[in-house]
Amino acid sequence: xxxxxxxxxxxxxxxxGTLPARAEVRASGVHRADVARAAGGGLDLSKGRPPAVLDxxxxxxxxxxxxxxxxxxxxxxxxxxxxxxxxxxPDTLLATFQEGRYADGGAIGCGYAVSRDGGLTWxxxxxxxxxxxxxxxxxxxxxxVAGAGPQGDLxxxxxxxxxxxxxxxxxxxxxxxDTGATWGPPVTVYESPSRLIAPDxxxxxxxDFPGTPNYGRLVSxxxxxxxxxxxxxxxxxxxxxxSDDRGGSWTAPIDINPLGANNQGTQPVFLxxxxxxxxxxxxxxxxxxxxxxxxxxRSLDGGRTYPALPNVVVAAVEGWDDPELRDxxxxxxxxxxxxxxxxxxxxxxxxxxxxxxxxxxxLDGGLSWRTPVAISDQPAGxxxxxxxxxxxxxGRSVSVIFMDKRHAVDGRNFVDLSVxxxxxxxxxxxxxVRLTEMSSDIRFGPQTERGVMLGDYLGLAPSLAANQPCxxxxxxxxxxxxxxxxVRFTPQPQESFDAWRxxxxxxxxxxxxxxxxxxxxxxxxxxxxxxLGGGNPWRAEWGEAVMVSGEQGAGRRVVWAQRKALALAGxxxxxxxxxxxxxxxxxxxxxxxxxxxxxxxxxxxxxxVWQGVELPAGAAGLVTREYVFSGDALSGRTLxxxxxxxxxxxxxxxxxxxxxxxxxxxxxxxxxLIVGFVIDGDKSILVRAAGPALAGFGVTxxxxxxxxxxxxxxxxxSLVNDRWxxxxxxxxxxxxxxxxxxxxxxxxxxxxxxxxxxxxTAAVSxxxxxxxxxxxxxxxxxxxxxxGDGGRLVNLSARAAVRGGDDVLAAGFVIGGTQxxxxxxxxxxxxxxxYGVTGVLADPVLRxxxxxxxxxxxxxxxxxxxxxxxxVTAQKVGAFALAPASLDAALLITLxxxxxTVLVAGVAGTAGLVLVEIYDAD
Numbered sequence: 077x078x079x080x081x082x083x084x085x086x087x088x089x090x091x092x093g094t095l096p097a098r099a100e101v102r103a104s105g106v107h108r109a110d111v112a113r114a115a116g117g118g119l120d121l122s123k124g125r126p127p128a129v130l131d132x133x134x135x136x137x138x139x140x141x142x143x144x145x146x147x148x149x150x151x152x153x154x155x156x157x158x159x160x161x162x163x164x165x166p167d168t169l170l171a172t173f174q175e176g177r178y179a180d181g182g183a184i185g186c187g188y189a190v191s192r193d194g195g196l197t198w199x200x201x202x203x204x205x206x207x208x209x210x211x212x213x214x215x216x217x218x219x220x221v222a223g224a225g226p227q228g229d230l231x232x233x234x235x236x237x238x239x240x241x242x243x244x245x246x247x248x249x250x251x252x253x254d255t256g257a258t259w260g261p262p263v264t265v266y267e268s269p270s271r272l273i274a275p276d277x278x279x280x281x282x283x284d285f286p287g288t289p290n291y292g293r294l295v296s297x298x299x300x301x302x303x304x305x306x307x308x309x310x311x312x313x314x315x316x317x318x319s320d321d322r323g324g325s326w327t328a329p330i331d332i333n334p335l336g337a338n339n340q341g342t343q344p345v346f347l348x349x350x351x352x353x354x355x356x357x358x359x360x361x362x363x364x365x366x367x368x369x370x371x372x373x374r375s376l377d378g379g380r381t382y383p384a385l386p387n388v389v390v391a392a393v394e395g396w397d398d399p400e401l402r403d404x405x406x407x408x409x410x411x412x413x414x415x416x417x418x419x420x421x422x423x424x425x426x427x428x429x430x431x432x433x434x435x436x437x438x439l440d441g442g443l444s445w446r447t448p449v450a451i452s453d454q455p456a457g458x459x460x461x462x463x464x465x466x467x468x469x470x471g472r473s474v475s476v477i478f479m480d481k482r483h484a485v486d487g488r489n490f491v492d493l494s495v496x497x498x499x500x501x502x503x504x505x506x507x508x509v510r511l512t513e514m515s516s517d518i519r520f521g522p523q524t525e526r527g528v529m530l531g532d533y534l535g536l537a538p539s540l541a542a543n544q545p546c547x548x549x550x551x552x553x554x555x556x557x558x559x560x561x562x563v564r565f566t567p568q569p570q571e572s573f574d575a576w577r578x579x580x581x582x583x584x585x586x587x588x589x590x591x592x593x594x595x596x597x598x599x600x601x602x603x604x605x606x607x608l609g610g611g612n613p614w615r616a617e618w619g620e621a622v623m624v625s626g627e628q629g630a631g632r633r634v635v636w637a638q639r640k641a642l643a644l645a646g647x648x649x650x651x652x653x654x655x656x657x658x659x660x661x662x663x664x665x666x667x668x669x670x671x672x673x674x675x676x677x678x679x680x681x682x683x684x685v686w687q688g689v690e691l692p693a694g695a696a697g698l699v700t701r702e703y704v705f706s707g708d709a710l711s712g713r714t715l716x717x718x719x720x721x722x723x724x725x726x727x728x729x730x731x732x733x734x735x736x737x738x739x740x741x742x743x744x745x746x747x748x749l750i751v752g753f754v755i756d757g758d759k760s761i762l763v764r765a766a767g768p769a770l771a772g773f774g775v776t777x778x779x780x781x782x783x784x785x786x787x788x789x790x791x792x793x794s795l796v797n798d799r800w801x802x803x804x805x806x807x808x809x810x811x812x813x814x815x816x817x818x819x820x821x822x823x824x825x826x827x828x829x830x831x832x833x834x835x836x837t838a839a840v841s842x843x844x845x846x847x848x849x850x851x852x853x854x855x856x857x858x859x860x861x862x863x864g865d866g867g868r869l870v871n872l873s874a875r876a877a878v879r880g881g882d883d884v885l886a887a888g889f890v891i892g893g894t895q896x897x898x899x900x901x902x903x904x905x906x907x908x909x910x911y912g913v914t915g916v917l918a919d920p921v922l923r924x925x926x927x928x929x930x931x932x933x934x935x936x937x938x939x940x941x942x943x944x945x946x947x948v949t950a951q952k953v954g955a956f957a958l959a960p961a962s963l964d965a966a967l968l969i970t971l972x973x974x975x976x977t978v979l980v981a982g983v984a985g986t987a988g989l990v991l992v993e994i995y996d997a998d
Contacts, residue, residue, distance in 0.1 A: 131509045132571040135545065135564035135579035136612050139555070140171060140189040141200030146209040147176040147184055153522035153558035154187065157549040159535035162224035163284045163414075166540050167194045167582070168255050170230045171549050172220035173560045175202060176209075177522035177529060181241040182216035185209040186234045187560075190256035194582055195537075195547040195564050203232050203250060205261045212262065214238060214246070219278050222535075226284040226292055229322055230256050233265075233280045233296060244268045247278045247298055251323045265296045265317050265326045274301040277407070277532075281344035281352065283378060285414075288350030290378040294319040295352055297332065297342035311336045314356055316344070318379050332373060332382050338362050339371075343410035344379070348417045352379040353442045355389060355410045355421055366395035368406055370421065372442040389421055389436060389445050396424050396431035396461070400488055402524050403461035403479075404532040411538065413471030417441065420502065422451075422463040422476050430456040433463045433478045437502050451496040451505045454482040462531055466538035466546050473567040474498040477536050477548045483515050490515040491530070493550045499569045511548060511563050520553035530558055539567050543583040576607045580614070731893035731973055733996050735814075737853040738874030740885040742779055742840045744847060746915075746989065747877040751838045751852045757867025758832050760857035762805065762813060765825040765840045767850045769818050779848035782840050784825035789835045798843055800826035813855045828857060833867060870996040871953070878917055878980065880987030887978045887992045896970050898997040900949050902937070903965040903980040905990045907958050917988030922965035923979045931976075935983065937966035953995045968997060 143152045157173040169191045176184030185207040189200040202210040207217050214236030223231035230252040238244040248262035266275055278298035283290055296317045302310045313336075315329035333339055338359040345353050352375040357368040370393065371386035395405045408423040419438045424431055425448075433452035438445045452460050463478040476496045484490035493511040498504060521528040530551040537547040545564040552561040566575040573592065581590030589596040594603045596613050606613045742749035755761065763786055767779035783798040797803045800818050805826035810817055818824045825840075840850050856869055876885045891897045901924065905917035924932040937946055937958055946966050950957060958964045965980075980992050 128510060128513050130511070130513060131565075132573075132576040132607060133566040133568060133579055134509065134511055136614065137511075137513050137552070137561050137563050138195075138198070139552075140198045140560040140562060143559070144175060144185075144187065144200075144202050144209075146202060151176045151178075151184065153177045154551050154560050155183070155522055155529045155558060156218070156220060156531045156533060157535050157551055157560050158221050158533065159537045159547060159549040159562070160222040160224050161537035161540065161547070162228070162230070163540065164224070164226050164228050165255070166544060168192055168224070168230070169195050169537055169547055170222040170224060170232075170256060171198075171535065171560065171562065172203070172222045172232055172234075173549075173551065174218060174220060177524070177558075178216065178241065179522070179524050181524075182218040182235075182237055184216070186217045186220040186232070188220075188222070188232055188256070189560065190230070192255060194544065195562055196580075196582070198562070199256070203234065203262075204259050206234060206236060206248070206250070212236070216241065218242070219276070221278065221280045223280040223282045223294070224284070225282050225294070225322060226286065227322065228255065229253055231280060231282065231294065231323060232259070233278055234262075235275060235278055235298075236262070238268070239271075242274060243271050245275055247275050247296060247317075249280070249294070249296065249319075249323045249326075263323055263326070265319075266298070266315075266329060272303050272305070274303075275299070276301055277341055279342050279344055281346055281379075283346040283350060283352075285346060285348050285350060288346075288348070290320065290350055292320070292322065293346075293378055294323055295344050295346075295379040296326070297344045297354060299340050299342065300329075302335075309362075312338050312340060314339045314342050314354075316354070316379055330380065330382075332356075333358075333386070341404075341407040343408060343421075345410050345412045345419065346378070347374075347412065347419075347441060348414065350378050351376050351441065353410075353419055354382070355408055355419075355442075357393075357406050357408065358386075359406075360392065365406055366397055368393050368395065370408055370423065372419075372438070372445075374442045387442055387444070389438075389442075390423070390448055393423065394426045396426050396459070398459045398461050398527070400527055401459075401461060401479075401491070401518055402526040402529040402532070405461075407462075407533055409464045409533065411465040411467045411474075411536075413467045414469040414540075416469075416471040418467070418471040418501070420465055420467055420474055421445075422465045424460055424463060424478070428456075431458075431460050433460050433476060433496065435465070435474070435476060435498075435502055446502070449502065449505070451476055451498075451508075452478060452480065452494070453496075453508050454480045454494075458482050458484075459488075462534045464534040464536040464548070466536040468539055468567060471501050472499060473539070474502045475536065475538075475546050475565075475567050477511065477534060477550070479530070479534070479550065483510070485515075489518055491518055492516070493534075493548065493552075493563070495548070495565060497567060497569075499567075506569065509565075511565060512550075512552065512561075514552075514554050516551075516553040518553065520556055521551070521558040543578055543586075545579045573603075573607050577603065731891050731895045731897035732856075733869045733872075733889055733897070733899075733994075734856045734892035735853065735888075735890035735975075736869060736872035736994065737851060737888040738872070738876070738886065738992065739849065739851040739888075740874065740876035741879060741883065742782070742842065742847060742850045743877055744841070744845055746913075749840045749850055749852060749874065749876045751840075751854070751875075752835060752871070752873040753838070753854045753869060754835045754871035755831060755867045756833050756870050758830070759867035759869075760828065760830045761836075761869075762809060762815070762853075762855040762857040763827045763829075763838050764800070764805070764815065764818075764853045764855075765838075765850055766818070766853070767824055767848060768822045769816070769824045770849065770851060772819075775849060777849050779840070779842050779850040780846055781823040781843040782825050782850050783843050784827060784852075785839050785841075786827050786829065787837050787839075788831070789837065791832060791834045793829065793831065793836065795827050795829060797825045797827050798823065800824050804828040809857070813857065815853065815855060835871070868996065871994065873991060873993040875989065875991045877915075877989050878920075878982055878987055880982060881985045883981070883987075885980045885990055885992055887980070887994060888976060889978075889994050890975045891971055891973045893973050896972050898968070898970045900946070900953060900955070900993075900995040900997045901967045901969070901978055902950070902955065902958070902993045902995075903978075903990055904958065904993065905964060905982075905988060906962045907956075907964050908989065908991060910959060911956075913989060915989050917980075917982050917990040918986055919963040919983040920965050920980050920990050921983050922967060922992075923981075924967060924969070925977045925979070926971075926974060931971075932967050932969060934965045934967050935963075937962070937964050949997055950995075953997060955993065955995060 155174045159171040162168040171189045174183035175187040189198045206212040216237035219235040221233040232250045246267035247265040283293040314332040317326045343355045360367045370389035432450040434448040436448040460480040535549040566578040568575045765782040765784040767782040786795045903920040903922040905920045
């Protein structure tokens with residue numbers, strides 16, 4: 077690991093060793109692998125694009141774990157996810173999905189994931205003993221469905237293929253009696269007697285209503301595709317099977333509708349009286365699967381017998397089939413209000429020429445149904461698909477998730493997950509809310525004969541209590557193939573701190589790590605500020621990223637800068653009083669100046685309260701906070717009454733950069749190590765190029781005889797040195813500045829020069845065109861570390877070649893003084909290409925250390941706490957702009973006095989030229 081000396085000099089020389097394994101960056105809690113660009117120039121939104129700032133009621137997008145090792149590298153896509161919440165233990169959730177989807181049907185196996193903390197963390201594996209991949213007798217599996225029993229049992233249902241791609245198939249159910257830790261062998265519900273009968277689209281319901289007849293009963297429903305000897309389809313009737321011994325045995329198939337019917341897509345649900353309602357579709361035209369009606373039958377004896385005639389849910393539906401995706405065109409989804417018994421059904425249909433998600437409901441056990449209401453508000457003509465629905469027990473809060481293409485950059489190949497919510501039992505619906513932080517490029521999903529498949533269906537677990545979130549599951553391609561993801565969201569009508577933490581914490585944590593003053597990730601951002609800033613309380617987000625100006629955008633939170641203590645006159649109110657109108661004690665505050673942002677105050681007084689939160693008091697010039705809100709609705713936010721004191725962000729302190737250094741490989745021509753620095757006043761500067769001296773620290777491959785040249789960009793300075801003793805440098809000066817000594821007679825280089833305010837370039841080449849590793853250091857030569865006045869070092873930049881593998885470009889700096897200082901750190905590769913530089917590092921990753929302790933990491937500059945703040949700060953300090961959506965890296969961070977090191981490498985060990993920059997951001 078990199079070793080540093082925290083006094084004045086920086087040791088970028090000893091024990092660098094092997095670069096730590098490439099960090100897999102987690103954006104808002106989500107694993108992001110490196111993804112190849114889509115074929116044909118498709119845009120990859122997993123890198124170089126900032127994640128969406130989601131509604132405060134929406135938690136983090138969470139990947140359910142790594143793909144099982146049994147899946148081959150070329151077949152790791154998941155599809156058809158489903159999820160269920162246990163009513164006996166609502167913290168237990170069970171998810172299931174296809175694993176390794178085949179193009180011509182089914183998958184290598186089915187997987188499952190279990191959460192025992194309400195969906196915050198998960199364990200994942202293949203369903204045991206199901207397919208060949210997990211020790212079972214089936215060669216493929218499909219149509220996975222989860223269930224939960226009142227005794228605490230969990231169930232996994234699937235369709236297994238015995239021959240070919242489901243030429244012979246069986247419906248099977250596995251049971252766990254220990255909340256998913258172990259599973260019994262799959263029990264056969266039904267098996268094809270011949271190739272002429274093929275079961276499909278199975279579903280599972282469990283009677284978990286205590287005191288009802290057949291309490292604990294399981295009912296499995298599916299469609300039998302019946303063909304004649306010539307292979308012609310005769311009919312697709314729906315049947316059911318019952319288990320009253322917790323899945324141990326099952327009845328023979330029970331007809332739900334008669335032979336000769338053409339049906340599909342059953343959704344059975346037990347009602348509070350123990351009866352069973354089964355919703356399904358009936359095709360209106362056997363040659364057109366997009367034309368159907370939705371029907372319902374209610375079995376009063378819990379699934380044993382069914383009425384001859386159905387009740388009509390929707391008389392005629394013109395379905396919608398997305399042209400790029402294989403979707404569940406004719407698969408409705410059903411949810412039950414457990415207390416009221418209301419049944420809700422959602423589906424997709426074409427309405428006025430545009431696809432929409434619709435919802436209808438029955439308040440009388442499926443006898444009569446409301447007129448369907450369109451609830452998706454995507455622009456006309458934008459595709460939607462695969463709705464799933466959940467309802468709170470009282471039937472008041474109804475949530476419907478679905479995929480849509482409203483954020484697709486090309487209008488067709490990208491999908492997101494959205495939710496529509498009603499808080500009056502489905503009469504009125506709020507605007508849709510985005511649930512995904514990034515869009516999925518469907519071209520990374522499993523290919524099938526009917527298009528890319530992410531799922532014929534999705535899953536949504538309901539909220540069963542006021543302090544409990546819904547949990548949605550879908551398949552997402554941000555990692556480069558299709559993966560199961562979940563997100564928790566709070567079914568409440570407004571954003572609030574309470575809704576924010578329900579989506580992110582367990583209720584038992586609300587008074588501790590989930591309190592307004594909690595900081596579970598230890599990044600210094602208390603929960604109240606994570607909430608205000610759209611942050612993730614479970615992932616350390618480094619860099620305060622406070623803007624010096626704001627720009628408003630529709631639906632986007634805006635960071636308003638405070639270069640002082642909350643001095644945005646007219647914009648920020650404190651306990652209902654405009655800050656500029658607060659009467660302060662005489663002599664306590666003195667305005668430093670005025671401007672468009674209002675007066676700049678050196679001190680934030682104690683006792684100021686903003687929306688129930690006491691703001692931190694601080695010393696002159698030190699304290700500020702970022703506040704984030706939508707539009708001008710700042711005063712509309714509500715917080716708890718917890719008293720919160722936040723950490724400080726430094727502005728205008730007396731701290732300063734006193735030592736800058738860079739270590740890397742210096743080659744020939746464009747690949748030589750080039751270091752730039754800027755001073756803002758007259759100053760004596762020591763510049764050193766250490767090559768032979770590095771050998772004393774165990775570094776090999778060093779530049780044997782470095783030649784150091786110093787030039788000014790706008791001043792007449794041109795100096796060269798290749799032997800430090802032949803210039804003005806001295807061992808005494810090295811000792812005073814804290815620099816490690818050079819050996820007498822060594823071929824290391826050094827220059828000492830009085831310079832005026834300007835930018836300068838120090839280039840290092842090898843005498844006689846030699847190459848090797850070299851350390852370049854720039855010292856403030858006018859003072860001992862931590863003291864003195866005059867001009868300051870305000871910027872270091874170093875350009876060098878990263879040669880791939882574990883090779884890095886290392887840069888270091890020291891902050892002197894007793895107060896914190898804000899710095900902007902950038903690793904620029906791709907944007908250099910816009911300035912004519914070739915052979916650049918295509919995707920740099922930047923890491924910041926203090927000693928051996930990692931402090932921060934960034935892979936893509938816009939995927940950070942605030943890409944906008946980084947851009948504004950770069951403009952303020954005179955740095956060139958980074959290209960939008962580029963893969964350059966950056967950090968904006970406040971640091972205490974001490975020595976720090978920046979390591980820059982290529983993602984996945986790639987090579988190329990890179991520029992690392994360190995700016996005094998104040």
